[in-house]
Amino acid sequence: MNASHLLRDSLRSLGRHRLRSTSIMLGSLVGVAALTFVLDIGQGIRRKILLTVQQIFGDSSVVVVAGGMQLVDGPRPDAARLTIDDIAAAAAAVPAVVAWDPQQVQIASVRRAGNTATARVLGQSERAEKVWARTVSRGRFFDASDVQRRERVALVGETLVRDLFGGADPLGAEIMVDAVPFTVVGVLERFGTDLHGMDRDNEIVVPVSTLMRRLANVDTISVAKLLIADPAQNATAAAQIREALRSRHALLQGQPDDFTLLTPTEVRQLLGKMQRIVTLYLPLASVVVLLVAGLIAATLMAGAVNARVAEIGVRRAIGARPADIARQFVAESAFTMLGGGLLGILLGSAAAQLVARRLDLGAVLSLRVALIGLALALITGLLAGVVPALRAARLRPVDALR
């Protein structure tokens, strides 16, 4: 039997046994869809993580977060001890630091005319433009004297321009942040969403001094970023900054830090561990789904052999060799799994595209993932067909026709 005959005969046979074919295809579809989905999304997330790390840290920097330990969640003991003076002293003590910026954050309601929005208000210094590499697309960034005089000037993100101003030019307009009036002097560059899915364009940046005194009434900051001259010096600089801060806070040996230092290397390592869940364990789980689908296919194919004993006998009588019979059942199993796999790729890709759009992951579909999915479906189908096929091939024609 040649290949095109085998193909045609198998496809016809699939059509004649629709319930069985559908069941096998369904298993394959779910497995391949899950695999396609997690591989595509995993790749998208990995790219997003690298991009975000780059956005936060640039080429070389150290980020100081107030409070010790817990990076992800949980309480941060002594979170309210980090001050601007601490960072200034550390920056002065470490020659590799070329620039630094303190930051305090507050969630506030923002009003303008009849429109209200809830936004994240960042208090930063005039150096934030350089240190965080985020500037304005329109208007001006506030300057050192604005920070010194605690001026009520604000830079707004594009989301707020849309929500508060309906897209109209906001420059020079007055907005109310909680109960404090601010004048809009600039519009922040677009940023998009960050790793947590937070819209970084729904932000207002004001001088850190204004935020601390007029909005939050605190003496401390939550985060600071220090730019390091040379990436090679990053680790040394981080150690020096840590020592400087510990001595400022008069921490004894053996006492834990009451702040957390983040360097790009550490963050990449940490995120790499989380990433492994997405890029290793989830795909593994979907491979297991595919294996289960393969087992179901093998069972159904074994049932098909039992139900079609007479057909096997007839085929042998009219000239099928044992190898032809074996090939027929392997091909039926493989084509069914492959068919389900094709549909699974469509479904998984559609789902991945949908989720990627919501998480702002960019383009996530990959031909390589699709091919992996198809190859696994095909291999599973071939393997699932082997045992039933060999049993079918071993049937003696006289017994099969009895």
Added chain:
Amino acid sequence: MIELEDIEKTYTRPDAAPVHALAGVSLRIAGGEFVAIIGTSGSGKSTLMNIVGTLDQPTAGRYRFERTDVAGLDVAAQARFRNRHLGFVFQAFHLLPRASALENVELPLLYTRDEPPAGAGRRALEAVGLADRLHHKPTELSGGQQQRVAIARALVNEPELLLADEPTGNLDPGSADDILDLFEALNRDGRTIVLVTHDQRVAARARRVIRIDAGRVASDEVRDVARTAGREENR
């Protein structure tokens, strides 16, 4: 065409005496014959048929088809032999239930080495009078029509020998007669036919009747050709 020499078939069972289904059968069947093999159930006639069809292997003896020792071929070569030289017709038709008449008839072409001539399936169905039923499923056909489809399937590769095992066993008398007429017509066109039956009326249509009893040839008689011819004239 067929030479059988001292064919034996013995079934050994672990906890009982062996059964000699065939205990030394020797036969010659020439090309163009129409032979009925009769016998009671358990006489060994079906075993003999299966060995002639290479669906079963003899325990001892020699089986030559056109001077070729077919019992000694390997399974793949036997399959090719059945595909090219034999056509099978079964009591239970054994059609693929969800395939059309044409698909059923074309099934043997799947296993043919050379590309089969176009339209072979259609022509075979026309030859059995079912040109208007090409795309019907077996369930949409009468028993007689289903057996015609099976005969068309047996004929599609133009085999020299047609083997039929109780071909009318599942049919009403009217359909049975039609099928037997068809066999006679095929035989007149030169096709060798070997038919197994326990029914004397069916055997009466053959020109030679071999009776098997207890695994041996009990009688082998060639009918009066003139009588057969006369019967045909009377119709």
